Amino acid sequence: KQEVTQIPAALSVPEGENLVLNCSFTDSAIYNLQWFRQDPGKGLTSLLLIQSSQREQTSGRLNASLDKSSGRSTLYIAASQPGDSATYLCAFPTGANSKLTFGKGITLSVRP
Amino acid sequence: KAGVTQTPRYLIKTRGQQVTLSCSPISGHRSVSWYQQTPGQGLQFLFEYFSETQRNKGNFPGRFSGRQFSNSRSEMNVSTLELGDSALYLCASSWFNYGYTFGSGTRLTVV
Numbered sequence: 001k002q003e004v005t006q007i008p009a010a011l012s013v014p015e016g017e018n019l020v021l022n023c024s025f026t027d028s029a030i031y032n033l034q035w036f037r038q039d040p041g042k043g044l045t046s047l048l049l050i051q052s053s054q055r056e057q058t059s060g061r062l063n064a065s066l067d068k069s070s071g072r073s074t075l076y077i078a079a080s081q082p083g084d085s086a087t088y089l090c091a092f093p094t095g096a097n098s099k100l101t102f103g104k105g106i107t108l109s110v111r112p
Numbered sequence: 113k114a115g116v117t118q119t120p121r122y123l124i125k126t127r128g129q130q131v132t133l134s135c136s137p138i139s140g141h142r143s144v145s146w147y148q149q150t151p152g153q154g155l156q157f158l159f160e161y162f163s164e165t166q167r168n169k170g171n172f173p174g175r176f177s178g179r180q181f182s183n184s185r186s187e188m189n190v191s192t193l194e195l196g197d198s199a200l201y202l203c204a205s206s207w208f209n210y211g212y213t214f215g216s217g218t219r220l221t222v223v
Contacts, residue, residue, distance in 0.1 A: 034212060041200070044214040049210070091212075099145065100147075105154075
């Protein structure tokens, strides 16, 4: 059974710091991996999607990498801002056209 | 390009009642999946529909059901509501292997 770990569960940093959020998984047979952001009481906003054949994806201040051999993905946030405060979740389908398996998320607080 | 639309945004129901939630996927997306999110259990998969057929189902009791229409819109129904069904219900649409787009969710409160 695929297990997904996101550690730590919560993180508080001062504004301006560069951050690395980690996502570890046990089964390297994934099709793609997606990072989401969730604000309290809201739906999930897709940040980045990395296909299994890719190593990384970038969007603005965000960069996500995928290393299937080590079972790890990282989300890098450059120059963090208070508006980045949210919960960040990694997720991936465990088979073709399969349900998404989610990590429990990392709740990020960026202090002004 | 319109996103995934879920209606209603909020619902308050009484124990024992039933409820129907609606999800309109992104145009062209044929797969719609549903998730339940609670503080204690996190995100749990309910079911997935593709071209009007249920393709995957999670470990929820039979009180939870769904369907998909020919225009890909989907509904989920929960009968005989229990207090523990209070949750944020999220719908996502996808197109093959190109990631998932989620709606804003329906917040269901059972009293």
